[in-house]
Amino acid sequence: MITRKAIGLSLLIVAIGLDTGVTSASGASAASGAPSGNRVTVWGTSLSMGGGPTLGQQTIRMVAHANAAGSQLRIRLSNLRGTTPLAVGAVSIAAQSDGATPVPGTLRTVTFSQAKTLSIPAGADVVSDPIPMSVAAEQNVLVSVYLPQGSRSPCWHSDAFDRTWLSTTGDHTGDVGNGNYAQSTTSWYYLAGVDVVPSEARGTVVAFGDSITDGYSTPTSAYQRWPDALARRLAEDRHPMGVVDAGIGGNKVLTDAPNNLGIAALKRFAHDALEQPGVRTVILMEGINDIGNDAGPNGGPLTAQDLINGYKALIDQAHRAGVRILGGTMLPFKGAGYYNDAREAIRQAGNQWIRTSGAFDGVVDFDAATRDPSNPAAMHPKYDCGDHLHPNRIGMQAMANAVDLKLLYPKGQ
Incomplete structure (x- = not known):
């Protein structure tokens, strides 16, 4: 098994659920909280490096389509293929209503080791604190990530076949409407996975x-x-x-x-x-x-x-x-x-x-x-x-x- 340097990060929200864990460049994961053995991944993608657009000091709001039900969500952000640290100013999660608009009352702040901001080293993944929130099978959630320093060459998945919204300048992770999300694309950036404590899976x-x-x-x-x-x-x-x-x-x-x-x-x-x-x-x-x-x-x-x-x-x-x-x-x-x-x-x-x-x-x-x-x-x-x-x-x-x-x-x- 390939080993990996643990970073030890987690996530906490009051409506959508995740557990804790951290991974690094070489490939093995290290839990920083509850073990992941009873968890399942309900959405995930593979990220690459290079060829992606330059991202400004803006917020990226992405869709994750859960294919199984569960609670205590965790999200994984990945700078695994990156060559420089990634500054993350804020992260939120919500059930999707339509487009970039959350279902009213579901927007939650995501934390990592109880912190709202973090720097993800090059070659590393971070896993949020568990979010006390449930998700149903075939339900979409919106994950919003604010990049206070932007990103010149992001870790991304080019062909998402799903919609992502890019905000105007600033932290719009807490927006409950879509007015500041003027542009859209069909790629994911830095978001690598969502896992849950499963209901049945x-x-x-x-x-x-x-x-x-x-x-x-x-x-x-x-x-x-x-x-x-x-x-x-x-x-x-x-x-x-x-x-x-x-x-x-x-x-x-x-x-x-x-x-x-x-x-x-x-x-x-x-x-x-x-x-x-x-x-x-x-x-x-x-x-x-x-x-x-x-x-x-x-x-x-x-x-x-x-x-x-x-x-x-x-x-x-x-x-x-x-x-x-x-x-x-x-x-x-x-x-x-x-x-x-x-x-x-x-x-x-x-x-x-x-x-x-x-x-x-x-x-x-x-x-x-x-x-x-x-x-x-x-x-x-x-x-x-x-x-x-x-x-x-x-x-x-x-x-x-x-x-x-x-x-x-x-x-x-």
Whole structure:
């Protein structure tokens, strides 16, 4: 297990709930209050460094869509990929009414080790004090973060497929209306997770991958990514679980991608997947960008064995952390811009290994669920968003439907 320097921070509000804990650059978490073993993550994302816009001395109001119910929320802010300390002047949380407007009476100040202001070191995460507030499944909360010194190169998630509002100059974390939030964007900044003491959920599932998992082509604020659909399936089956979407557009297994496309899965897996509160199972589907960019581990051409070696390393990380990992087969991509027959052969070899090696704790055959039976190298037209690489809304649901839910449940359930 990778170790991490603990900072020891927490959060307190009077209407939305979190616990305490801190994490650092290398990837292990250290609790600074109540242990996180009984908590689940109900919203989370993966952050990258570089390529983001300069932020002024303003407040960022972001939406987190909870996919399971619970109380005593905690929020996690991350400067993990940052290179300089981040000054945070104030943080608030509220139930969302509409847009940047909170539900009346729900706005609460968030504290960290009982402090309202803090500096997050470069390479570190901070976790708030527990907020005495409840959240329902499918409920949105607004998290507002005031940056008194701004930020030139923020840690961010470029493609949120959700709405974020940027205020005029100053601390507007306490605003109960949207008048000072004149601009909006579709990225998240510094906000990495929300976890709760669950009402019913029995653990956290992490969907780990690239732009397909990230939800490319799905409508803004519609929550139609396949991890969203999976969370709803679990709830409908009366086995709710927190589901984290740890997808980053353009991400690769073996090598880093520039700017907002994130560091390699091998480097970010421990932090983004294995350290999520309550994590029991990871569903891994990644590799198509390695193939499409012919990105071998040493700057040379990619082979199927290179990709398989990467999968083995991720499986080993998961098992050493006591976490189950399911292998998701790579989707068909014939017709996409970087398709060719040689690359298709690598995809087929990688998928065959996922299905038959027995190295994973289970398999989700996303390929079989989305391919065109009359042209198996291509996605079925009814699932294709139009670029022959990313599924549309119907395709995202088909991916969620391909998951055998029993693979995710605790033993005996």
